Amino acid sequence: MSHHKLDATNLLCPMPVIRTQDRVAELASGDILEIHCTDPGALHDIPTWCRINGHRVVGTQQANNEIIVTLRVGS
Amino acid sequence: MSITPKAVVLISGGLDSMLAAKVVLDQGVHVEGINFFTGFCVEGHTHAIRNQDHKKPKRNNALWVAEQLGIKLHIVDVIEQYKDVVINPKHGYGANLNPCLDCKSFMVRKAKEWIEAHGFDFIVTGEVIGQRPMSQRRDTMPVIAQESGADDRLLRPLCAKLLPETLPEREGWVNRDALYDFNGRSRKPQIALAEQFGIEDYAQPAGGCCFLTDEKYSDKLRDLWVSQGEKRYEIDDIMLLKVGRHLRPRPHFKLIIGRDDGENNYLKGYRHRFTYMYGTSHNGPLVLVEGQTNDSDLELAARITARFGQGRDADNVRIEVVEQTGDPRNFKVVPLTRNEMQEAWYI
Numbered sequence: 001m002s003h004h005k006l007d008a009t010n011l012l013c014p015m016p017v018i019r020t021q022d023r024v025a026e027l028a029s030g031d032i033l034e035i036h037c038t039d040p041g042a043l044h045d046i047p048t049w050c051r052i053n054g055h056r057v058v059g060t061q062q063a064n065n066e067i068i069v070t071l072r073v074g075s
Numbered sequence: 076m077s078i079t080p081k082a083v084v085l086i087s088g089g090l091d092s093m094l095a096a097k098v099v100l101d102q103g104v105h106v107e108g109i110n111f112f113t114g115f116c117v118e119g120h121t122h123a124i125r126n127q128d129h130k131k132p133k134r135n136n137a138l139w140v141a142e143q144l145g146i147k148l149h150i151v152d153v154i155e156q157y158k159d160v161v162i163n164p165k166h167g168y169g170a171n172l173n174p175c176l177d178c179k180s181f182m183v184r185k186a187k188e189w190i191e192a193h194g195f196d197f198i199v200t201g202e203v204i205g206q207r208p209m210s211q212r213r214d215t216m217p218v219i220a221q222e223s224g225a226d227d228r229l230l231r232p233l234c235a236k237l238l239p240e241t242l243p244e245r246e247g248w249v250n251r252d253a254l255y256d257f258n259g260r261s262r263k264p265q266i267a268l269a270e271q272f273g274i275e276d277y278a279q280p281a282g283g284c285c286f287l288t289d290e291k292y293s294d295k296l297r298d299l300w301v302s303q304g305e306k307r308y309e310i311d312d313i314m315l316l317k318v319g320r321h322l323r324p325r326p327h328f329k330l331i332i333g334r335d336d337g338e339n340n341y342l343k344g345y346r347h348r349f350t351y352m353y354g355t356s357h358n359g360p361l362v363l364v365e366g367q368t369n370d371s372d373l374e375l376a377a378r379i380t381a382r383f384g385q386g387r388d389a390d391n392v393r394i395e396v397v398e399q400t401g402d403p404r405n406f407k408v409v410p411l412t413r414n415e416m417q418e419a420w421y422i
Contacts, residue, residue: 014116
């Protein structure tokens with residue numbers, strides 16, 4: 001299991017989801033991906049994308065106009 | 076073919092594609108959704124930018140629909156490839172700069188490439204004969220099937236009974252008798268079917284889900300092309316056309332004026348690319364200046380900037396002007412009066 005970061009700041013919906021989707025495709029089951037965003041829509045869209053695609057959100061944080069969504073890649 | 080037939084559905088986030096997916100799902104087909112991001116999608120952006128939209132749900136409707144249906148959704152970035160559709164539409168534009176027929180052929184073609192790469196059997200869309208004046212007509216629907224290369228692997232469950240039999244019907248992957256014969260612009264059959272399926276919540280975007288169907292947006296894109304002397308765009312160009320008031324006080328420069336704090340913040344992200352200005356003596360918008368300007372142009376731009384700020388009725392307003400090179404400059408200007416603002420400047 002490894003930990004990865006993705007910079008999706010200054011991108012508007014649905015680009016943070018697309019970047020997340022493309023990055024997750026390169027990762028292994030159980031890997032952790034931390035996505036940094038500025039579009040508040042990401043707080044809703046990335047968890048939805050995770051639910052429908054079998055990944056799990058393990059945390060969300062919001063500070064200084066930045067949103068961090070952390071997910072665990074599903075099998 | 077796989078044992079359980081597999082279909083990919085073009086999910087826009089609206090009701091028709093949701094119903095089409097549901098019809099096929101209910102026939103035991105394995106369904107996944109695909110959604111193409113062209114850069115012109117209405118989804119989300121204005122929600123993300125404007126203050127007044129912050130109270131609206133920020134959901135991405137395509138994702139929401141997929142979750143309601145319990146299917147996977149693949150969102151595909153087609154921004155670069157889509158440029159040729161917008162710039163050189165073989166079938167021309169609709170009422171505005173909407174190349175609907177070319178667009179649908181493009182999307183079905185991309186879906187065909189996707190099913191070939193992923194071992195799926197056919198493509199489903201929520202098209203209805205007569206629903207849209209350009210791409211959803213009895214005579215243009217075969218054009219989409221043919222030009223996309225999807226041919227009879229393209230199934231439109233909501234109006235399939237009015238169209239020739241397709242491969243999924245012939246092969247028994249779906250039962251033609253359980254498909255529909257919707258026709259025309261009325262939304263009543265779709266709303267009735269939604270009720271039958273127990274679907275109560277769905278997006279109903281007025282004028283569709285694409286900015287190119289919007290007259291004002293098309294005017295701005297046309298203006299961009301005229302000012303550049305050619306039809307081309309980058310993603311930042313088309314994003315900026317969604318934000319702020321756009322005024323062209325002189326042929327060689329344009330102003331993009333934030334309408335609220337949300338838009339001002341968004342425009343701040345573009346300061347490195349443009350000359351920009353804002354009021355220092357009074358609150359007001361952040362204004363980007365696109366084009367080559369001399370001091371006279373900048374003074375006019377500063378007076379317009381003052382007009383849109385809280386100092387519009389003041390004797391004079393201080394405006395900080397920051398160009399790409401050189402130190403910031405402070406202009407002390409008299410705001411333009413209402414009568415001095417010319418209607419023709421508004422794009």
